[in-house]
Amino acid sequence: MxxxxxxxxxxxxxxxxxxxxxxxxxxxxxxxxxxxxxxxxxxxxxxxxxxxxxxxxxxxxxxxxxxxxxxxxxxxxxxxxxxxxxxxxxxxxxxxxxxxxxxxxxxxxxxxxxxxxxxxxxxxxxxxxxxxxxxxxxxxxxxxxxxxxxxxxxxxxxxxxxxxxxxxxxxxxxxxxxxxxxGQGGDLVGRKVVVSAGGTQEAIDPVRVVTNNSSGKMGYAIAEAARDRGGEAVVVAAPNALPDPVGVRVVNVNTALDMQKAVTDEIEDADVVIMAAAVSDWRPVTTADQKIKKGESTEWNLEFTKNPDIIAGLPSDKLVKVGFAAETEDLIANAQTKLVSKGLDLIAANDVTATDAGFATDTNRVMLFDREGGIEVMPLMSKYDVGHRILDRVKPMFKDGLKQDIAVGEDAAGGRD
Ligand SMILES: Cc1cc2nc3c(=O)[nH]c(=O)nc-3n(C[C@H](O)[C@H](O)[C@H](O)COP(=O)(O)O)c2cc1C
The missing domain is CATH 3.40.50.1950 (Flavin prenyltransferase-like)
Structure with a gap:
């Protein structure tokens, strides 16, 4: 596609x-x-x-x-x-x-x-x-x-x-x-695609947050690709600077816990969830009500508690689960471990230290790993094209046969690709 x-x-x-x-x-x-x-x-x-x-x-x-x-x-x-x-x-x-x-x-x-x-x-x-x-x-x-x-x-x-x-x-x-x-009448008609995007923000106090460099571009591009194939596209979006894409419903969230709730609500009637957001692994144990003062001390220690692993906790009987592994080392081994430990159907791994791929760029170089041990190494391409390639792989994995029949029928009539 x-x-x-x-x-x-x-x-x-x-x-x-x-x-x-x-x-x-x-x-x-x-x-x-x-x-x-x-x-x-x-x-x-x-x-x-x-x-x-x-x-x-x-x-x-x-x-x-x-x-x-x-x-x-x-x-x-x-x-x-x-x-x-x-x-x-x-x-x-x-x-x-x-x-x-x-x-x-x-x-x-x-x-x-x-x-x-x-x-x-x-x-x-x-x-x-x-x-x-x-x-x-x-x-x-x-x-x-x-x-x-x-x-x-x-x-x-x-x-x-x-x-x-x-x-x-x-x-x-x-x-x-x-x-x-x-894209109306495309091969994802009748399918709901939920994508997470952006970097979550964990508040330290009313003016400070712990966050990361995710721009949201990868998740938004996947949602746009799903829209352009006739799918119902929803982005659960952590803070980012991107405009809301036409025809994509955007649910704005801040923290990992907010994102977990919004994603859990949205997957109720979804066919696939693709977690492209950079979710903070940790959040401060407490959030101060007032701005924390600099004070006299030369050190400041923050205590963190672990955030839930959102995608690992989602059901996988009816839902295709696709994860992203943004790695800075041991890309292949880490991606394969996450695929199994989180019960994913597919994982897209990218090296976020590359200058032409990963955070904030419009292009990405991704490897896809599936449960059968298949590895697809994709060349550098636009994030929008990566979105299509991921959706191409997701399509035969849908877990609801009836909906799939409808989509195949539309495909034959609509002539996508
Ligand atoms: C400098 C200038 C700017 C114009 N800008 C507009 C415009 O933005 N929108 C509009 O409806 N008409 C505008 N007009 C008027 C149209 O050009 C005019 O109604 C013309 O008959 C439209 O014909 P068309 O729709 O066949 O191109 C402008 C006219 C001039 C001289």
């Missing part, structure tokens, strides 16, 4: 807003992820950006005027509508939204939108008053009612100088929505 965007065709409609510059970034990110992007510019968009900017990035021709005999659309005006897996209109002006809501088709973009059977995502961008106008609001409601996904607009500083609701959402958020929509 690779990135859901690979080899997908996305029709990207760009309309006459100053936010057009963000569409160039979006086209670039989508192209880098392996999708083929068919850009359609409205007349308004052509005042802000050129076809050349998009064709240089997408390496594909750009559609402008459907009546231009040099345009592919002059031969087959619904060509993009028919081949696209998804139509994205970003930025979407009030004008184009109004045309879409009324079923008009007087340019290449609106004709494509009207003719397509693919899902449609619209990212409005406009002055706050234009967005707040009852006409626009009614048009947005109409599109939603017809199944169009409306993303944003966000609040913030607008090109007009006003601060309000009208900004097009950022590329990263749109990428999440696009992946989620394309």
């Amino acid at each position: 690779t990135d859901i965007l690979k080899d997908k065709i996305i029709g990207l409609g760009v309309t006459g807003s100053i936010a057009c510059y963000k569409a160039i970034d979006l086209a670039s990110k989508l192209t880098q992820s392996g999708a083929g992007i068919d850009v359609i510019l409205t007349r308004g968009a052509r005042e802000f950006v050129t076809a050349l900017a998009f064709s240089a990035i997408t390496h594909r021709s750009v559609s402008e005027d459907m009546f231009d005999p040099r345009s592919e659309l002059s031969i087959d005006h619904v060509a993009i509508a028919e081949r696209a897996d998804l139509i994205v209109v970003a930025p979407a002006t009030a004008h184009t939204i109004a045309k879409m809501a009324n079923g008009l088709a007087d340019d290449a973009l609106t004709a494509t939108v009207l003719a397509t059977g693919a899902p449609i995502l619209v990212a409005p961008a406009m002055d706050a008053h234009m967005f707040g106008n009852p006409a626009t609001q009614e048009n947005v409601r109409t599109l939603k009612r017809r199944g169009v996904t409306i993303v944003g607009p966000a609040s913030g500083r607008l090109a007009s100088g006003l601060v309000g609701k009208g900004r097009m959402v950022e590329t990263a958020e749109l990428m999440g929505w696009i992946r989620m929509i394309l």
Whole structure:
């Protein structure tokens, strides 16, 4: 299983807003992820950006005027509508939204939108008053009612100088929505995937904690991969600086004990738990109510008590259990010992001293160990791809035959991979 965007065709409609510059970034990110992007510019968009900017990035021709005999659309005006897996209109002006809501088709973009059977995502961008106008609001409601996904607009500083609701959402958020929509009907439909992420914090006093360097990136990437295969993805997240991923439910916790409770609650109806969090092994025996003063002493001793081993304590009859072993030495031996002692089905081991893998990086180099003694050594890859590889291994391990049958059926129909 690779990135859901690979080899997908996305029709990207760009309309006459100053936010057009963000569409160039979006086209670039989508192209880098392996999708083929068919850009359609409205007349308004052509005042802000050129076809050349998009064709240089997408390496594909750009559609402008459907009546231009040099345009592919002059031969087959619904060509993009028919081949696209998804139509994205970003930025979407009030004008184009109004045309879409009324079923008009007087340019290449609106004709494509009207003719397509693919899902449609619209990212409005406009002055706050234009967005707040009852006409626009009614048009947005109409599109939603017809199944169009409306993303944003966000609040913030607008090109007009006003601060309000009208900004097009950022590329990263749109990428999440696009992946989620394309992943609907994937091979994890009907499956609940619970992932822990981040580094727990154990309070010493109201201002000090014991924690670790985990960024949360690995766990979040696994949850996003599960989302992109149609799964219900939940992250039990210890403190981290990452934005909540689109389409992933995030349960925020602080301490190991909080995490244990949240994970135990979430696994009730889950199919797999993947513990990618760095859970503190120890917590202070007591937490002071007030900030501890420096005082005169030159030494300070803290007494710790052991935290529970969360994954070892989870039932394994219906739940696939996947652990992570972040090691700085004896990686293989330590991972194999943890696999057995914690009753895991799979363990992903990584050397956190490597500079291109482990904590805080976007890439990881992981080895997977299973109960049959199998070892899969994976090359350096993005944490998102590692997430997919782990889920590939988890899929045949599901312990509930009925749900698996449903997922296999979806797989055959949906044609993932
Ligand atoms: C400088 C400038 C910025 C504009 N920005 C927006 C915008 O962000 N959102 C919007 O709905 N209209 C905006 N407009 C107005 C649209 O370009 C205009 O309504 C146009 O007819 C839209 O056509 P289109 O949707 O076919 O591209 C802007 C106009 C100008 C001159």
